[in-house]
């Protein structure tokens with residue numbers, strides 16, 4: 001007990017703990033008021049500063065900042081406001097005849113004091129998105145965003161302090177040590193977005209207090225093209241999905257699996273769309289982002305060097321510039337299986353092309369790796385699409401597209417096993433931050449009372 005009191009964040013945690021029932025009892029209107037305040041801050045007061053911070057941290061193009069950060073959060077808020085009244089309602093269920101005299105329902109009650117740890121690639125979206133769900137469900141929250149995007153984290157700290165008292169929502173900036181200390185506190189729920197390795201650290205810490213967790217992780221998301229796929233439109237979408245935010249997206253297509261006979265034609269279309277989106281000189285394109293830190297730049301650079309050393313072919317790009325953390329949109333083929341590119345999540349603008357001879361071979365290849373966050377299939381064959389989906393496992397899937405499943409608030413978003421535990425977005429986010437409390441209300445004499453002790457032969461017969 002004393003140990004906990006020495007934790008640097010104990011005071012803050014205690015304030016939220018003391019306040020949790022007041023926040024938990026908040027009405028629909030009170031919760032909507034908080035969501036409106038957050039919406040106003042993002043949509044109007046801080047919109048320009050958000051775009052500037054993202055540009056400083058990631059060279060994020062304005063259109064991407066609008067589309068993948070601001071629009072997404074506003075969408076999440078609007079969706080929650082529209083449905084929250086219904087979500088907060090008690091949900092009646094049938095009561096069996098054996099419980100005659102009672103009625104049953106369940107209600108979504110807040111988990112309590114929650115911890116949100118977020119990554120750097122969509123700093124605003126992946127911090128405020130879960131916060132919307134936490135608020136909608138009536139929780140208090142402590143947030144720890146990534147230290148890799150300091151301009152964004154600093155601005156988020158300002159926004160949160162502007163809107164919320166710290167016994168409701170507080171944001172703590174800082175490095176890993178901050179998360180490490182926070183993870184020692186007995187939160188009721190931990191919502192973590194980040195890498196599978198850190199996800200395991202979070203889950204281990206949560207186990208000490210049996211805190212529930214939502215783990216939104218990553219992994220290698222495969223993109224399968226079969227012989228019936230329209231290669232031109234597939235390339236158009238894959239190149240868009242792969243190189244947005246310079247490939248630093250959890251659901252970005254990690255690698256392409258394509259029938260050997262289609263490879264050259266597909267590459268031709270990829271080159272066409274790369275030039276269309278980013279010109280012959282992507283380094284000068286305002287539509288192309290940069291790598292977040294020197295460490296990530298080095299990591300990606302060494303993937304390219306490692307593949308080249310093992311004899312891979314750089315089909316497109318390959319140029320890098322350390323000073324500006326620039327990496328060409330790069331496509332690599334003929335990669336040896338032992339290359340690091342085919343084992344670690346890439347999370348950058350490098351697209352490996354892996355070929356197969358039969359669809360079964362492609363499926364076995366996918367299943368030889370950890371379960372991905374997303375799996376994309378490009379095909380005109382219903383049979384092949386069904387075959388790929390039924391014989392693999394993934395958090396989510398797009399057919400003849402990529403990434404966009406993230407944007408539908410009606411769909412659950414999340415991974416499976418190595419790519420995550422639990423779901424987020426819309427109702428699923430609200431559910432993640434809630435405990436489904438079961439309630440039975442006794443109205444009149446209950447038939448089960450007939451079986452109370454002392455037990456007689458008649459009661460034994462009735463019980464059967």
Ligand code: NAD
Pocket residue numbers: 117118119120121122126144145146147174175176179180193194195196198199201216217218219249250251345347373414415420
């Ligand atoms: P990360 O796991 O390195 O860091 C995420 C957060 O955890 C940061 O706030 C960081 O400070 C903290 N952290 C790092 N090490 C820690 C430790 N040892 N103990 C406690 N906390 C620690 O991830 P990242 O580099 O910020 O993001 C990239 C990863 O996140 C990729 O794997 C990507 O796929 C994944 N991701 C997943 C989603 C999703 O929605 N599923 C979205 C974005 C990113």
